[in-house]
Amino acid sequence: MPPSVKCITTEEGFYFHGFYNIQPWDLTGRFFLCHKTDFYHRMPYPEDEAVLGMIDLEAEKFIPLARTHAWNFQLDCMVHWLGDHSEREIIYNVRKKDHFASVVLDIFSGQSREMPQAIFTVSHDGKWALGHDFARVYSYRPGYGYPGVPYPNGVGIPHDEGIMKLDISEGKSKLLISFKEIAEKFWISEMKDMFVIISRCLFNADDSRFAFSFRFYHPEQEKWYTTLVTANPDGSDMFQVADFKADPAHFDWYGKDHLLVWSDMEGTGKKCFYLIKDKSGEYMPVGKDQFTEDGHCCFSPDRRFFVSDTFPDSNAEQQLILFELSSGKKIELGSFKTFSQWAGDIRCDLHPCWNRSGDKISFDSIHEGRRAVYVLDIKEYIL
Numbered sequence: 001m002p003p004s005v006k007c008i009t010t011e012e013g014f015y016f017h018g019f020y021n022i023q024p025w026d027l028t029g030r031f032f033l034c035h036k037t038d039f040y041h042r043m044p045y046p047e048d049e050a051v052l053g054m055i056d057l058e059a060e061k062f063i064p065l066a067r068t069h070a071w072n073f074q075l076d077c078m079v080h081w082l083g084d085h086s087e088r089e090i091i092y093n094v095r096k097k098d099h100f101a102s103v104v105l106d107i108f109s110g111q112s113r114e115m116p117q118a119i120f121t122v123s124h125d126g127k128w129a130l131g132h133d134f135a136r137v138y139s140y141r142p143g144y145g146y147p148g149v150p151y152p153n154g155v156g157i158p159h160d161e162g163i164m165k166l167d168i169s170e171g172k173s174k175l176l177i178s179f180k181e182i183a184e185k186f187w188i189s190e191m192k193d194m195f196v197i198i199s200r201c202l203f204n205a206d207d208s209r210f211a212f213s214f215r216f217y218h219p220e221q222e223k224w225y226t227t228l229v230t231a232n233p234d235g236s237d238m239f240q241v242a243d244f245k246a247d248p249a250h251f252d253w254y255g256k257d258h259l260l261v262w263s264d265m266e267g268t269g270k271k272c273f274y275l276i277k278d279k280s281g282e283y284m285p286v287g288k289d290q291f292t293e294d295g296h297c298c299f300s301p302d303r304r305f306f307v308s309d310t311f312p313d314s315n316a317e318q319q320l321i322l323f324e325l326s327s328g329k330k331i332e333l334g335s336f337k338t339f340s341q342w343a344g345d346i347r348c349d350l351h352p353c354w355n356r357s358g359d360k361i362s363f364d365s366i367h368e369g370r371r372a373v374y375v376l377d378i379k380e381y382i383l
Contacts, residue, residue, distance in 0.1 A: 004377040005334060007368070008032060008055050011062050014040040014371040016364045018076025020309075020351040021202075021252055021298035024362055027087055029355065030057055031107075032362070032373070033079050035071065036064075040371040043345055044072060046148030052079060052092055054107065055373070065107055069095040070118060070134065070146045073346050078102075078119055082168070083126020091129065091168070093118040095148050100134050104168065117164050117173040118146075120200065123207040128233065129166040130176070130201040130210060136161065137197050140217075143345025144199065156195045156216075157183045163198055163212060163235075176235040182214050186227055188244055190218055199226075204253045207233065209278060211241065211251065211259060228261060230278050239279050247271070249294045254303060260286065262294040273297065287323050290330045295321070296351055300358040305382065307361055309350035312338045318350055320363060322381055331381050336367040358382070 009015035017024050017034045024033045036051040037044075044050070050071040053064040070093035071077040079092040082104060091104045100118035105111075119129035136153070138145025153161070157179050165176040179196050194216040201212045210233065215226045228241045228248040241259060242248035248263040249271075257278050264271045265283045273291055276283040295308035304326065310319040316338050322331040342348055348371055350363040361376045 004380070006375050006377075007372050008057060008060070008362075008375050009034065009036075009062065009373045010060060013038060013062075015062070015373050016040075016073065016076065016348070016371055017353060017362060017373050018351065018364070019074065019078070020250075020296035020349075021353060022079075023081055023084075023356065024353055025355045026054075026081065027085070027356070029357070031055065031063075032057055032375075033081075033090065034062075034373050035076055035079075036062060037371075040073070040346065040348075040366075041342070043142065044147060050077065052077060065090075066092065066103070066105060066112075068092060069148055070100050072143060072146060074143050074349070078121075078131075080119070080122040080129075081126075083122065084124045086126055089126075091115070091119060091122060093134070093146070095146060099149060100146055102129070102131075102166070113171065115166055115168065115171055115173070117166050119166060120198075121202050121210070122168075123203050123233075124205070125207055127168055128207070129168060130203075130212075131164045131166065132198045132201075133161060133164075137199075140195055140197060154195075156193060157191070163201065165233075165235075177231065177238070182229065182238070185238055186214070186229065186240055186243070188225070190221070190225055190244075191216060194218060194225075200251075202251075202253060203233075204278075205256045208256055209233075211253065213248070213251075228259070228263075230259075237279075241276050241278060241281070242274075250296050252298045252306065254299060260297055260299070260306060262291075262297070286325065287328065287330060290323070290328075291321075296349060298352060298354065300354055300382075301356060302358055305358075307333075307352045307354070309352055309363070311349070316340065318365075320350055320352060320361070320376070322361075322378065333361070333376060333378065333381070336363075336365045338366060342366055 032055040082089040102115040119131040134146040135149040135151040139151040159180040162178040196216045199213040246263040251261040273286040297308040320333040
């Protein structure tokens with residue numbers, strides 16, 4: 001393990017921040033959002049709670065904030081600071097009797113207010129959130145949904161479900177874009193009779209557009225079909241950034257007009273990272289031949305670098321990689337062991353996240369035999 005890596009969850013229990021590219025540090029850099037559980041060897045059951053809390057990095061202590069039944073090991077409870085400039089409010093998902101919702105919590109006063117829908121991403125100004133039905137996802141892909149809420153609707157492409165938009169100040173939610181609208185606009189024949197889902201939503205840098213992955217699994221072909229789409233915050237002007245043939249995977253916004261996407265834009269059968277311009281489709285490869293597989297890519301605050309990870313190799317090692325766009329320089333930050341018994345939906349991806357000043361990267365790992373959160377100081381690599 002590189003000497004600049006530090007475990008920040010040293011107390012008893014199992015810890016994880018969760019999904020990649022979601023800011024865990026507060027504005028001061030002192031507090032770090034994460035989750036604590038008393039197990040990590042199996043999928044969560046409906047009765048299992050996760051403790052949402054924050055690490056006081058000065059006192060090296062975990063501070064519990066709330067408990068939730070709406071969580072999993074891949075996406076956590078989707079906890080976000082309530083916008084880039086929030087000093088004390090967070091938003092996270094919870095389970096109610098017959099649906100999933102979210103809660104806005106003041107981490108210092110304990111005051112909270114409930115929102116009518118679960119969220120997946122929050123706008124940078126903290127005014128809006130986007131989400132989908134985690135019960136629908138759980139019925140089809142348990143590792144990325146939440147247990148405990150029945151989903152009786154077996155409709156493959158419903159007209160009354162899809163991407164939901166939450167007005168946080170008003171506490172009101174509405175259907176923004178339906179699955180039927182998306183399917184009709186980007187229809188391919190393989191979609192017939194399939195069960196579609198949304199797997200990710202993300203706002204661009206100025207909240208003027210958002211991107212989402214639209215997916216379905218074809219059981220006869222044993223194949224996932226994925227397309228990456230952008231739209232305005234009101235749901236209008238949908239644009240297909242990468243079509244089903246390009247098979248896009250993980251992505252991040254590069255500013256307000258471009259996205260970094262792992263895909264096969266050139267149709268060669270060989271994927272790499274591409275920088276793709278929104279609403280035009282123009283693209284260029286990034287780090288071609290330097291990255292051999294998909295990873296959880298996310299840009300530094302100044303967008304000079306992006307960090308990505310890898311899935312376990314033949315030696316059960318996962319890599320953390322830094323890439324400088326201007327020079328094309330690839331830096332291997334570290335290699336971290338995983339274990340075969342923690343695979344599939346309970347695996348521990350590194351899921352890197354940047355701090356606000358761009359000189360530290362956090363990641364989840366089990367290389368020391370338990371699920372924990374680590375921070376890597378990268379000052380020496382970025383000066």
